[in-house]
Amino acid sequence: MSHELKQNMISGGMWAAGGRLVAIVAAFVLNLVLARSLTPGDYGVYFVVMSTMIILATVATLGMDRIVVRFVAAYKGVGDWTGVRAVVKRCLMTVVAATALLCLIFYFLTPWFFTHVVKMPAAIGLSGLMVLLLFVSTVQRQLAETFRGLNDIRGATLFGGFRNNGILISLITCGTLLILWASGAMTLAAAFATTVCSSLLVVIVAAWTLQRRLRTAVQPLPAAPSSGNWTTGRVLHEGWPLWLASLLGVLRLQVNGWFAAGFDSSENVALFAIADRFVLLMTAPLTIVNMLLPPVVAELYARGENKRMERIVQAVGGLASLPCIVILLLIVLIGRPVLGTLFGVHYEAAYPILVILSVGQIANIVTGSWQVVLPMTGLRRQTLHVTMWAGAVQILACTIGGYVAGVVGVALGSCVGSLTGNVLGLAAARRHLGIWTFISLRRAVLTDAVTLLSKRIAGFMPMRARDA
Incomplete structure (x- = not known):
């Protein structure tokens, strides 16, 4: 193993561990603030809605978060930046389309789901915020995993969501909710709106950073292998086994x-x-x-x-x-x-x-x-x-x-x-x-x-x- 690869592994491990530590502390503070500022009923709604968002976000990725890590890393390793761009583009487009469709379905099923399945009708009035949160958080996860495929663990950790231990989303959301709590303006809707805005901000910064990196990347190897034809059918075929395993794991936890x-x-x-x-x-x-x-x-x-x-x-x-x-x-x-x-x-x-x-x-x-x-x-x-x-x-x-x-x-x-x-x-x-x-x-x-x-x-x- 080369010295550079060892250093990248160590650096990535430290960033990942640091992100996990920040996420754990932020989650504890976040739940402390919400439990203190919301009624028990509202806090129960918040918990169930966030669990639902994590499950649905996993459904919406269709395994593209795993595929982009696997094939981006492979193409980058042989210097095929054409292949890298093709995989990133196709996976991101697939996630955006699948998430938009799932958001539309979920919006119309929200009254039935929160009335008959989980029996929390108070959440129905938050359906608009839930749909926005589902969309931006799913795209955010896909962008973060793209950085991971590029072996940029620092970027993946900075731009990740709550599920993959993102530092920025944890700090921004936690800090804003602390301000709302101190000012007496905390409500259930405000908590979700803060999360949506924080995630949207991270998505904008992550997308700009990723676009800039892919645009400025050069092709160091003229004889790099062909990137192949990355159609939607191909990425779905590659991704479904990984998607199923990921979904089962998330369901067990959430x-x-x-x-x-x-x-x-x-x-x-x-x-x-x-x-x-x-x-x-x-x-x-x-x-x-x-x-x-x-x-x-x-x-x-x-x-x-x-x-x-x-x-x-x-x-x-x-x-x-x-x-x-x-x-x-x-x-x-x-x-x-x-x-x-x-x-x-x-x-x-x-x-x-x-x-x-x-x-x-x-x-x-x-x-x-x-x-x-x-x-x-x-x-x-x-x-x-x-x-x-x-x-x-x-x-x-x-x-x-x-x-x-x-x-x-x-x-x-x-x-x-x-x-x-x-x-x-x-x-x-x-x-x-x-x-x-x-x-x-x-x-x-x-x-x-x-x-x-x-x-x-x-x-x-x-x-x-x-x-x-």
Whole structure:
């Protein structure tokens, strides 16, 4: 591996981890502001609408966000900028057309959906803002992933949306909502309008930056291979398997909001929302550290060093699990008063839901980084199978649980789905790679993790110093 490629991987990993950290902090502040300034019913509506937007935005991309990363990177690697432009243009046009059509359908189905499916008629009056948010957020994601395909992780992180840890959208939205809260002007409509305007601003800047970069790019290799005929049919054919896997993954994470709203009141949905968002803090250290693992896993697998890969994955997981375990203990011991102090007395009732969801996250922590290992070793089909089975179990469990016990039952169903998915993922890594990905807290293994991460950060610092 060349020195330049290693530096790009390290730099990209640091930008991605930084973006994730900013997104986590901003999301926590955002939910704190909304819970404090909106009624529980309105906050429940906000949670369900945002979950719906994330699901629909994934539907609208049709897998183009994955295709643009794969083929733009390939064409750029051989110097074929004609191919790069062709892929970018066709994928973006496909996303814009699909999103426009989905927005039109969703606008007319909004009254039925929020009356009969999730039972939140208060959201119907926000249909115009929801359609605008769906359109701009989907285009924003596509533009951000285009930068990722160009190996510009900094651009992808700066211009990304909430789902892909965008720094600008997080800071702009969070800062504006803090001002609205301080001035007493916060309403549910104002929260959505702020998000729409922030996303639109990022889209404008990202589109201008991308256009400028593609226009000024030169063709360094006269004998670059042909870019082929990138028709809409071709990109759809290439993208649908990746789209299906991405959609199933997003549904597993976001569909709980639909179940909660379908089986309980808006006020209780707000309790589920706070618990769901708060428990993300528990796995934040593991999520951030995992941002640095993909290139390491891919490189070691290519060398055939599976045992070393196993040791590093266990080490990194063990190191990241330590703060996760501390956070879990704090949730169990003082979770109820913390919820009341941060979000208001009403949200103390979210404590049982928080504990249940935390149990589900224990499996995510203990089983380690199989979510990184499987796709980075070419086991994409196995990843899809794990996601499908876990999703099916989660949907069944949430349906039964929601019918019997409302939002508490939905939390139990989510916990069952998490346990199922992580056990299946751990087993898949063992069966196909012969390794265990579960964490290790042995001193020697943790020392390996510290050494690895120190080298990654140390390798990044000189490059940044030279750039300065």
